[in-house]
Structure formats: C-alpha cells, structure tokens
Amino acid sequence: METTANNLTQAPSERVQGGISLRSLSIGYTAKNNRKVVADNITADIMPGKLTCLIGPNGVGKSTLLRTLSAFQPPLGGDIFINGKPISQLSDRDLSRLIGVVLTSKPDVQNMTVFELIALGRSPYTGFWGTLNAEDKQIVEDSIRMVGIESLRERMVQTLSDGERQKMMIAKALAQQTPVIYLDEPTAFLDYPSKVEMLQLLHQLSRETQKTIFLSTHDMELALQIADTLWLMLPGSAVAIGSPRELADDGSLGRFLNKKGMHFDPQTMSIRVE
Secondary structure, X not given: OOOXXXXXXXXXXXXXXXXXXXXXXXXXXXXXXXXXXXXXXXXXXXXXOOEEEXXXXXXXXXXXXXXXXXXXXXXXXXXXXXXXXXXXXXXHHHHHOXXXXXXXXXXXXXXXXXHHHHHXXXXXXXXXXXXXXXXXXXXXHHHHHHHOOHHHOOOEHHHOOHHHHHHHXXXXXXXXXXXEEEEEOOOOOOOHXXXXXXXXXXXXXXXXXXXXXXXXXXXXXXXXXXXXXXXXXXXXXXXXXXXXXXXXXOOHHHHHHOOOOEEEEOOOOEEEEO
8 A cells, every 4th residue: 555645855854843744554463473564655745834634434444544653653664754863763752752652541549730740741841740840830920821711721621621632632632732743533523513612723833833843533524624634544545645636536535535425525625414
C-alpha cells in the first residue's frame, strides 16, 4: 500500500521547525508471531501551521498510525523524522519535549484544579519535584488564555463538562511547549456546536502557534470545511493526502463516502443521506 502525496522534494533534515516527515513508513503490529501490516510505504509530510485531519472508516488503522507517530509503538519499517531527526534515536525526555498527545479517554483525577492539571504539562522541564517557577506559571497561564478557559482556572477537574475537559487537555499540551501535538478524536462525546468550536479552536491554534497539529476524527463534514489537509485511510488503498478540494476532485472522498444510502457531492463538498 503506497501513499500519494505532493511536495516531497526536500530531505527530512531540511524541514522547517516542528515538521514531521515519514519515509517509507510501514505500520501495523505483530501478534502470535504473525505480522499484520496496516499501511505500507507511507512517504509524506505533516507541516506546521496547518490543521491536518486523519479520516477513514473504523478499523482501518487510524489509531495504529497515531500510536506509531507518537512513539507509543514501533513502526514495522521506515522512518519518522521530527525536525530532521529520526524519533527512533530520541530519548523519552527528548520526545516529551517534542510531542504532546491528547487522548480521547477522560482523565481519571479527583481533587485537582484545572490549573494544577494543566501545570502537569510542565513536567518535562520541572525536574523530579515538579516545582513551578515564575516562568512555568506564566506558561500555564498563557496556555489557559489561548484556549479561552480563564473562568475554569480554579474549578475541580471532575466538575467539568466534556467540552471543558477537552479544552483543558489541549491547554496542558500547549503548556508542554512541544512543536507537535497529536489528538485522538478530540470531538468525541461533544455536541455539534462544541464539535465546531473545538475544530475551529485547533485550526486557530495551528495558525497562531505554527505548531504541527494532527488529529483523527469521524466528523467528516466538519473536517471538509475546517481542515487544511486531509489524510484518508481506506482498506487496501493508498493513504490519500491533500486538501479537501484536491481529494474531492481526484475521487478519493467519493470512494470513501459514496456508499449505500449516502452520496458525496464534490462540487458543494457536502454529504447527502438518501
């Protein structure tokens, strides 16, 4: 399974700050001595300053790709570069200063304020005792401001709504000050207005911070409207990469969305249930 993508002329070492480069990447897993390849020969880039959304049907391997990019599991082959450096050669401490991860699962904490949880994002820098200095505290305050949750600062984490909790976790990733942030289904469990607000926030943050923000989502219509770049994973096919318009024009989105009872209109970029 090969991947289609454009603008791959530069070597990884020449990438801009925070860029992700994948070279001949194979992802999957090994179970009971059986090697299962989910996607093969992915050569592509994830660029800073743009919101990139990973889409595709359930079970196609989106979570496997995110875990591999996050260094939670090893690739089956190929290389992943951050700032031109292969992540296989980076220590856990280095990775914690380069990659922030926001998972779908809710934080299981009690009796901790929003400020205190977001401050945990400073742990790669604060040493063994985790003591915040004045600079750390200012970074936490700035992160809270950037996601617009100043009013939640002293709230207890367990009292937050799903949308508030997700914003808190994004602020924690911002406080970590990594050039790369990966998010697994950040709009899960949210009502529709909150989904829109969440993706708009992430799009805004990608622009303002020039971070590399890469997320998986099942909210297709929102991704079509808000994402700068789409990665479309389909079973047995190449990982199609391009702008929503490019993937509409080349038929990739139609192959995914034109199913029984559903039709994708590439002209209006809309999905109609028949």
